[in-house]
Amino acid sequence: MRFRSCFGVSQVKALSSRFRRLYSHLRPQGRRPSFGIAFDIDGVIIRGGNPIGGSPQALSRLHAEDGTLKIPYIFLTNGGGVPESKRASELSGLLGVQILALQVVQGHSPFRDLLSRFENDLIVAVGKGEPAKVMLEYGFKKVLSIDEYASFFKDIDPLSQYKTWRINQNYEIMKNMNGLYSRYNVDSDAVKGTFIVSDPVDWGRDIQVLCDILSCGGLPGKAKGHQPALYFASDDLEYQAAFPSERLGMGAFRIALESIFNSVNSTPLWYTSFGKPNPYVFKIAESVLMQVASTRYGGQCTVDDTKENKFSTIYMIGDNPMVDIKGATKAGRPWFSILTRTGVFKGKDNHQEYPADIVVENVDEAVEYILKKEAL
Incomplete structure (x- = not known):
């Protein structure tokens, strides 16, 4: 028998307090973007421990020139085996941007x-x-x-x-x-x-x-x-x-x-x-993204925010149709699925059973698509 669940609001808030302390010296810079991004890791960002698909360049575009976060994003992966803080540190070293533990949601x-x-x-x-x-x-x-x-x-x-x-x-x-x-x-x-x-x-x-x-x-x-x-x-x-x-x-x-x-x-x-493609995991990911955005932009929004504070679109960038795309599709709005060809999926056209909203070659192309679509 299989039953799926996920971690709760209190845990998200506890992690976000660490994020807020690290960004406490920053002043809000402009209005919070109306969208967020969730990246799968293996097959999208890295493969065999090495960056792929132009991931360092793609991630750098989501940060300001001083290295601070410009576009709210998280990593939503079924992988794990190490604490979120250690995974964030490893990703920071590989990708050349500062990633915090709050931004890493692992299978466990x-x-x-x-x-x-x-x-x-x-x-x-x-x-x-x-x-x-x-x-x-x-x-x-x-x-x-x-x-x-x-x-x-x-x-x-x-x-x-x-x-x-x-x-x-x-x-x-x-x-x-x-x-x-x-x-x-x-x-x-x-x-x-x-x-x-x-x-x-x-x-x-x-x-x-x-x-x-x-x-x-x-x-x-x-x-x-x-x-x-x-x-x-x-x-x-x-x-x-x-x-x-x-x-x-x-x-x-x-x-x-x-x-x-x-x-x-x-x-x-x-x-x-637990883990993707459970739609509830995507609800939790949305809550984490809201915390990332609120702490970065000095707002007071929480996971119980009104509709005005919600994201209009959350982009799920993944390589596995049966996990990433299926999950985003089942979660429904505001999720928008982007399928890369750098991992499990290698097809020329879209996946037949679990088609994504759009198919791209790699994560760099995915971020380019998002920024153009959002007129940034």
Whole structure:
């Protein structure tokens, strides 16, 4: 079963206060633009860690000569694995413009709103990058990465001895690292929530350990029990990376886990999946854009603003018709979809099933189109 949600107003306001402090020395410069832009990242802005499609030039056009923000924009991505502040810093270095944490909405950003439910419970974070650090920065108190958690159980991964590329495979070394052994007793402290923060690295091990956690009430090796909560940061089947062909994403991992779990259990897997193309994610993105605009232009507008303060158009620039374009289309006005050919989509004409409002070669061409359309 799949249920989608997203992070709330309080989290947006908290992030916007940081943005406001950084721009507090600036005086409002003119009237706020009536439009905003949401950029996907992988396949639009970067590919394989490198800028593509003229993205540095495109982003620079949205800033004034002194580097301050001129056109409100955010990054709306199903990717993640690192805190929003770190992703903003990485993008700033790659693109040559100042990007703040408020401007980065990642697939796992909605996990913040689950803090009240799991703040003091043991949870397991899965994925590449720094999944446990992400959850700790959101305020969760008892977090283990799946690497750390698996280290408590000798022989839980029967194939570990063959994984010569792995480091710190020694059971006792891993179990005692960072004082984990003294802080957690996994024999009695059940896992209450499992969070797929980013794309898992070791699918075989992770599916095995997750099946153990989810089948046995959060206590691997024990009797069958009530399934702990399971959350996915996104449900992308494929995404564009450095390799010419698309790579399998978190949605593919979810399909594999669900198929295997349902094959070895009498009750089906229950989970919650976030991320695009959920229209509610686009509503949250609109709220974030309003906060970016209001803090930059000295206004008092909030996410509950009247119609006069809303954007007339929000441009979604993406490369994946089934995620970016489908989501913007379902969200409806004021969203306007722009499809690039630099990522998942490479067709000559528009996508047949999920056609965009316009198709362009790359993000630089997309920004050029927007600025001309808006007479800027």
